[in-house]
Amino acid sequence: MNRQIYLDNAATTRVSPEVLEAMMPYLTDLYGNPSSIYQLGGKSKVAIENAREVVADSIGAERKEIFFTSGGSEADNWAIKGVAEAYGAKGNHIITSKIEHHAVLHTCEYLEKNGFEVTYLDVDENGFISLEALESAITDRTILISIMFANNEIGTIQPIEEIGRIAKERGVLFHTDAVQALGVLPIDVNQMNIDLLSLSGHKIHAMKGVGALYIRSGIKLPNLIHGGAQERRRRAGTENVAAIVGLAKAVERSTDDREARNAKLTTLRDYLIERLTTEIEEVRLNGDPIRRLPNNVNLCFRYIEGESLLLMLDMEGICASSGSACTSGSLDPSHVLLAIGLPHEIAHGSLRLSLGEENTEQELDYVVERLKEIVQRLRDMSPLYQRK
Numbered sequence: 001m002n003r004q005i006y007l008d009n010a011a012t013t014r015v016s017p018e019v020l021e022a023m024m025p026y027l028t029d030l031y032g033n034p035s036s037i038y039q040l041g042g043k044s045k046v047a048i049e050n051a052r053e054v055v056a057d058s059i060g061a062e063r064k065e066i067f068f069t070s071g072g073s074e075a076d077n078w079a080i081k082g083v084a085e086a087y088g089a090k091g092n093h094i095i096t097s098k099i100e101h102h103a104v105l106h107t108c109e110y111l112e113k114n115g116f117e118v119t120y121l122d123v124d125e126n127g128f129i130s131l132e133a134l135e136s137a138i139t140d141r142t143i144l145i146s147i148m149f150a151n152n153e154i155g156t157i158q159p160i161e162e163i164g165r166i167a168k169e170r171g172v173l174f175h176t177d178a179v180q181a182l183g184v185l186p187i188d189v190n191q192m193n194i195d196l197l198s199l200s201g202h203k204i205h206a207m208k209g210v211g212a213l214y215i216r217s218g219i220k221l222p223n224l225i226h227g228g229a230q231e232r233r234r235r236a237g238t239e240n241v242a243a244i245v246g247l248a249k250a251v252e253r254s255t256d257d258r259e260a261r262n263a264k265l266t267t268l269r270d271y272l273i274e275r276l277t278t279e280i281e282e283v284r285l286n287g288d289p290i291r292r293l294p295n296n297v298n299l300c301f302r303y304i305e306g307e308s309l310l311l312m313l314d315m316e317g318i319c320a321s322s323g324s325a326c327t328s329g330s331l332d333p334s335h336v337l338l339a340i341g342l343p344h345e346i347a348h349g350s351l352r353l354s355l356g357e358e359n360t361e362q363e364l365d366y367v368v369e370r371l372k373e374i375v376q377r378l379r380d381m382s383p384l385y386q387r388k
């Protein structure tokens with residue numbers, strides 16, 4: 001059977017035809033270096049500046065506040081290490097949460113080895129941080145709050161506007177990893193008091209290896225990448241022109257028909273959750289039932305190993321994930337599922353299905369039928385299930 005059903009859009013997405021079409025000229029005839037002074041170079045330069053405008057508009061920022069990077073991970077690294085370096089004299093304390101992406105968590109752990117103190121806020125059983133806990137964690141040495149907009153594993157959407165208000169009141173910078181939120185949820189960096197925001201192309205149907213960091217004007221971060229004078233001297237390296245043009249096209253597309261696409265995805269998501277949680281026993285939904293990304297389904301099946309589930313789904317042509325792509329291959333259960341309070345043995349049986357706009361109800365019916373068979377087969381082999 002050659003059927004393939006892709007349900008791992010939180011890991012990466014297919015480059016859309018419109019994005020590819022927008023990129024094509026810059027992969028062929030318009031190959032000039034944007035820093036060159038002749039017209040061929042100038043065309044690349046103009047393309048980048050137009051793209052910067054589109055990306056800025058989509059989050060209510062100004063063009064000069066957008067800096068293109070190699071992706072979400074670089075943007076997270078730059079934001080956090082940059083604030084640590086630039087504001088280290090003011091204080092050495094950073095606040096984040098236990099369910100951040102590893103690009104944030106591992107950067108914070110790195111800084112801890114270099115004299116910084118990091119508070120990793122707990123989350124409740126649905127994955128929300130507590131605003132009271134955030135407030136009381138702030139000290140006069142706190143220089144940064146870094147809380148993700150929406151979680152990549154369980155889809156929980158944090159109260160970003162409230163976090164921004166607290167950060168502003170207390171005079172602390174606020175960074176948010178908005179990789180999963182961009183193009184899905186409305187974002188306004190001014191209304192939400194966001195000072196730094198990370199975004200990535202490949203989660204919204206642009207290419208892998210391109211992203212951006214929004215840096216509110218007035219905030220001076222040291223460079224992460226040193227070299228030439230690109231990106232207004234803040235981020236060196238010849239620009240990935242085609243990928244940047246594609247990123248802007250993807251941003252434009254995703255914000256244009258956001259409402260309709262979200263409505264469609266929410267219907268598909270709730271249909272899948274409803275069927276799986278009623279037709280299979282001992283299943284739990286992880287994350288908040290309502291304040292979650294419209295395309296995110298995350299479930300735990302008791303008495304089952306997530307890895308076995310994924311392999312068997314793969315044999316049926318279904319691409320899914322057990323948590324984040326970064327942890328697959330390791331046998332540790334997801335740090336996010338542990339943080340929402342699941343015991344190891346339950347967290348091990350997790351499955352994330354992240355939908356895309358091209359998925360259909362027929363595909364989901366096929367997935368439900370296969371999952372019912374696979375879960376039963378795995379449980380029949382499980383000594384724990386036999387003994388229950």
Ligand SMILES: *Cc1c(COP(=O)(O)O)cnc(C)c1O
Nearest residue numbers: 071072073101152177179180200
């Ligand atoms: C994918 C992802 C990243 C990393 O982005 P890359 O462009 O792959 O480096 C960071 N944060 C979140 C929430 C993500 O989902």
